[in-house]
Amino acid sequence: MTLKPSRRAFLRGSAAAAGAGALATSARAQSADPLITEVQPWASGLGDGVDATPYSLPIRFEADVIRRNVDWLTADTISSINFTPIHALDGTITPQGCAFERHHSGAIELRKQDYRLMINGLVDRPLVFTYEDLERFPRENHVYFCECAANSGMEWAGAQLNGAQFTHGMIHNMEYTGVPLRALLEEAGFDASAKWVYVEGADASSNGRSIPMEKALDDVFVAFKANGEALRKEHGYPVRLVVPGWEGNMWIKWLRRIEVLNAPVESREETSKYTDTLADGTSRKWTWEMDAKSVITSPSPQSPITHGTGPLVITGLAWSGRGAITRVDVSKDGGITWETARLAKPGERMAMSRFYLDTDWDGSEMLLQARAMDETGYVQPTKDQLREVRGENSIYHNNGIQTWWVKPNGEAENVEIS
16 A cells, blocks of 8 residues: 655655755754754844834835735726735735725715714604714624625636735735614614615715615624724725625715615615616616635736646635525536535534645646635536526626636636536
8 A cells, every 4th residue: 555645744844855846844843954053143232122013014024015006997996996915825814904995085084073973864763873873882893795796896807816815815804893773763763664774974975875774774784993903094984884794885984874765876886886787778776785705816927836836725715695604615627526515613604614625746737727616506507507507797796706827837827618
């Protein structure tokens, strides 16, 4: 019987195999490596004191892990978007400083002292809350993903942008702290027969959206913290709406008004925008939920294989607006065969899941794909399956399977399989 060496044994390697790229580090460790045998500058003196950076920033060696814009995507950066560097992150929680931005009229500055939230319409007591008022309600903590409806939208007609950051980076996953919207509506005495709420922000665009009352009373959340600290300016400081599992344009930033109604408002953002145009020119409306989706973040175009052949960790993210991710499969041959990946932890409802496939790479080219499944039984479709139903006119809700072509040199490229 021939036993396959363990991953640990492989990485330990031997000096005799120093010519292999995957063993280069092991070979250096067994030779006179000056990083081991000589005292280095960082061990020869004192480092920074505790007050050197009162609010800590990433070390300069990670300066490339930043949000990025695509210049040609919009006319200017005021009504535009930038992208989370998902290729450079691990785990599931997105640091606020890396979490994507989407603005319709720019990010505004609004002090807590100047903040007001009105609830009016079909209520017994129209109310205005200050920031301090909101802090007095019983609060909750929940981890949710926020995904722009246009995430992957540029890929409808074919492979366009070469990087997971640009194809799938209009998303973040954070722990929010705040108050259930239900508690505020109950405080105002909302009419039990009301069918909708209309929410708008304090910025110039207001970005008003209608939300069914059933959803508003279920899990919609008025948040004033993210990842344990105040919201960032670009994420709606001091207060934003969180609408779990639904498209990000409904997560109103700088939330200023909630009106209880019997019918939707039919605003610009839910008629001429954020509707899905089909092949025959008609548009699907009220497509709020974000369907199950996944992407391999490494290897990928911005995260190539640099260590040569041998052990390889394939990793990525999966999420669903309909519930928890229960399984992710990975294909290395463009969907011909599949292997079930390992979820880092059990999936959480409306939150991102991290998956890993620990494998060995022999230097052959790969066509990497991931396919997510959620607790409803929904299986992420191929792009061809989506196009058969919806054509190529849409911008929004593209959750088709992504393909990376990994070349023998370890570099990767965005492709589609025909």
